[in-house]
Every structure is written in C-alpha cells, then in structure tokens.
Amino acid sequence: MDKPLRNPVLIVCGVLVLAAAAYLLFGRAGTPGDSSPEAGFARDMAAHHAQAVDMSFTVRDKRPAKEISSLAFDIINTQANQRGMFLGWLQQWGLDQAGHDRPMAWMSGHGHGGTASAASAASTGLMPGMASPEELARLKAADGTQAEVLFLQLMIRHHEGGVEMAEGLLDLSTRPEVVSMAKKIVQGQSSEIKLMTDLLRQRGAQPLPSILQPR
Template sequence: MRKPILIICGVLVLAVAALLLFGRDGTPGDTSPEAGFARDMATHHAQAVDMAFTIRDKGPEDQVRNLAFDIINTQSNQRGMFLGWLQQWDLSQATDQRPMAWMTGHGHGAAAAAAGSSGTASGAMPGMATPQELTKLKEARGKPAEVLFLQLMIRHHEGGVQMAEGLLKLSTRSEVVSMAQKIVDGQTGEIKLMTELLQQRGAQPLPSILKTS
C-alpha cells in the first residue's frame, strides 16, 4: 500500500517542478532559464543604459557619444522586450532567486564569482560595475571619463556575452535564442570597437572576465 502512495507523491513533485519550469501552457515557468535570463538581463541592461547616459551628458568626443546613443537605444529596447516577455508569460519581474541561479549546474554557476575578482560586486551578475565605480564615472571629466566608461562598458559587455552564451546552451525557445544571439554578436562587435577607442586614448581594457580556451 505504501508503494502506490510514494509513486503518487513522486508524480506530484514532478508535476510541480514541471509547472515551475514550463508554466501552465508551455510557456517558460518561474524558474526556467528563459525567465532567469530575461530578469537578469533586464537588470544588466539597465546599468549599461545608466552608464551610457552618464558619459553622454559629459559631452564626450563624437565616437564615444555615438556609442553611448547606440547603447541607450539598443539596450533600452531590448530591456523592454525582456520585461514584455515576463508579462506575456504571466511571471513577475522580481524573484527570490539569486542572480544567475538559472545558469547554476550548467558550467556557468561561478560566473558571478569570477566577475567579482575583476571588480564586480560579489554575488552580482558578471560584468556589473560596483557602486564605487559608478560614482567614479560620475565624477570623472574629459578623457579620463571616456577611458573609464570604455573600460567599464567593455567588462559589462563581456558579462552580457557570457550570460547570452549561457542561455544559448540552455534554451530552444526561438525568440529568446534569437535575442541572445543578437546580444552575443552585437556586444562582441562593440567590445572590439571600444578596445580600439581605448587604444586611441593610450589605454587598455580591464582584465577580461571571459574564459579563454
């Protein structure tokens, strides 16, 4: 008699787990990689937009100003899509899960910790600037401000690429996969551009947080 009860309990546990992961109608559930990616990347993009507004308001040289405009427009639009997905999936924007929990167990669980050694606050998403770095950027002027912005944004983009590549290994949902690939391609290109802009200013990027083979 005990065995059927155990079987029923096991089925119920699996059903609850499936509901959290896939939702009621096949859409991503609350603990799915897609939901975690959307929430974390929305927060990640918000900081990038904030840094881009900061440097734009300092009247930088044309190339840096144009880059800031591109980041503001692109990442604001993408952030709107992330939040729209969560609403469409009937999921909240906030969660009790720690940042990057959706990548744990897939070879990326230590991403935030690795980023922490490169200036990112411990437990945060990879590439995020610390409050102290943001304050320093707000206070900087002229060429030093441009250099710091480029350094912080390169590292920030590296974190975004890391997160997007993680999603590509975990999801087959077309709209999410397509967005993740756009982030990888777009931010990889901007990393190259920003590295060149730093070299023109006699500076180098911060130590990379990306794994090298």
Template sequence: MRRPVLIICGVLVLAVAAFLLFGRGGTPGDSSPEAGFARDMATHHAQAVDMAFIIRDKGPAKEIRSLAFDIINTQANQRGMFQGWLQQWELSQATDQRPMAWMSGHGHGATPSASATPGVMPGMASAAELAELRQAQGTQAEVLFLQLMIRHHEGGVQMAEGLLSLSTRSEVVSMAQKIVDGQSGEIKLMTELLEQRGARPYPSILKSQ
C-alpha cells in the first residue's frame, strides 16, 4: 500500500510543479523561464533601441547609421513580440521578481561576470555610460556606441543561450536562436568597425562564463 501512495504523491507534486511553471492550458506561468526571458529581453532590447537612436541622430558614418537602423527595426519588432507573448499568456508586462531571476539555479546565474551587479541584466549600459554617449561627438561617439553595443549584444546572446537551455517552447526557442545568430553576427561586424577606427571592444563578458 505504501508504494502506490508514494507514486500518487509524486504525481501530484509533478502536477503542481507543472501548473506553477506553465499555468493553465500549457502556457508559461508567471515565474517560468519563458515569461522571465520575455520581460527581461523586452527591457534589454529597449535600451539597445535607445542607444541606436542616440547615435543615429548624431549623423554618423554611413555604415554606423545603417547598423543603428537595423538595430532599431529588428529589436523594436522583437520587443513587440515579447510583449505580445505576455499578453497572449495572460501575464503582466512587469513583475516583482528581480531581473534574471528566471536564470538563477540553472547554471546561468544573474552575475555573468565579475564586474556584473546581481539582479542586473548582462551587457546593460549604466546611466553614466548613456550620458557619456549622448555627450560624445564624431568618431568618439561612434567608438563608444560600438563598444557599448558589442557588450550589450554579448549580454543578449548570454540571455538567449540561457533560455535555450531551459525551454522547449517552439516560438520562444526560435526567437532565442535568432537572437544568438543575429547578434553574434553583429558583434563581428561592430568589432571590425572598431578596428577601422583604431579601437577595441571592452573585455568580453562572454569569456567569463
């Protein structure tokens, strides 16, 4: 008699865990990796779009302006998809959970490098760095933008790779892989643009994983 009871208890525990993770109807729950990824990546993308607008409005070189245009369009569209998922899943756009909490305990902690701040998304520019970018002009502005955006993209890649290790939900996995592929390609391009300007990227936050 004891073994059937243990089996039933085990099944109930799994059922409760599945409900908490995915909610009703198999959709992701509020604390799921999918919901956390959508919320955090929407915020992450918003800053990338902001930085791209800043450099675009400074009248940079053609290749920088083209890159900024691509980032604005791609990441604004993806951000809309993240927000649409949350609405479809009947989840709030905001949460009381700390940023990156969805990655904690899965081998992808919230502190991707020694210089990272706990609870802060990897690659995000500080308020002081954004202010410096707004004040910079000419080649100095282009170099700073590229350095900040390379690090920002590295953070996006890190977050997307974290989601890939935690989720099997097709639309979310597909988007995460697009982010890994697309932003990895742009990192290479921006590194080349920096070299053309006699500059180098900041130390990579990906190497510290």
C-alpha cells in the first residue's frame, strides 16, 4: 500500500520557510559590505561634507557680501541633507558610521587619481580637497574681502575633491541610489566651482592650483 501524502499545510509552510531563508541569504547579497566602495564613499563623503558645512557657517558668521552669504547657505542646506542620506544608507545597510579602513581606501588602485588620493589620505589623514587645520584657523581669523577670497579658494578646492570622490564612485559602483547621488554631486559641485571662480575674479583673485586630474 502506498504511503499517505504528507500534510499539504506542512508542505506549504516548508516552502515558505525555504523561500524566506533564500531571500535572507541571497536578497542581502546586494547589500554593500563594510569595505565596499559604497560604504567607503558614504563614510568619507559624510566627513567631507561636514567640513564644507563648517566652513560655510564660518564665513556666514562674518556677514559677507550677499552673494557669498547665499552661496554658503546653499552649501549648508545641500550638503547637510546629503550627509544625512549617507549616514542613513549606512544604517540601512547595517554598517557602522565609522569603518575600519583608512580614508579613501575604497579608491585604492582604481585609477583616475584614486591611488594618489588614497596615498595622500593615508599620509595626511585628509580626503581630497579638504582644508588643513591651519587653513581653517586662517579662515576663522580672516575678515572682509580677505575672508571671502579665502573661503572661495578653499571651497573650490574642496568641491574639486568632492567631484573626484564622486567620479571615483561612479567607476566602481552600479548601486542605483549611490550612483544617482554621485552624479548629483559631480553636476552640482562642478556648477558651483564655476560660480565661485567668477566670484573670485570679481575680487581680483584666482583659485588655488586645481587638484583635479584629467579623466
């Protein structure tokens, strides 16, 4: 005599359990890991943006010309919001806000200036375009047109570093939300670099030597 079929309810439950296990195992495979380019980009860019926001607050407190104040306000709003998104991604991915890798390690060996930027970050602790403690102190001590010029020079270089980092991410990732953000950074900060260069010329000054490398 044939053996009776197993309880259909138990069979269905077993299939659902296996499906759930497969989702947890394979569905999470696309989540960026701790040493992934996406995680490194989010962490480094969050720190990079934090300094831009700080410099913008510094110059706004000096009551600069209207166009400088408006620029600083835009940078504060844009980069503070983007920074919140970076930190939100890390939380969503189940990763710590501070990783174990050195700054810019995620760009090492991938060309387009990544190796140089990674080596510089390792030796100075600063990501591309970031102002040194001495430069930040000079900005805080400056007044009037001198403060405006120094802010523009430092922020142009800072934006160049942001563009370099975003372009580096675009070479390494296909994750939609991260790629979309990187493209926005390249476009937005490149536009602001042109604006700030014009504002410098109006003040009889020039940008610092560019850190961007040809792609």
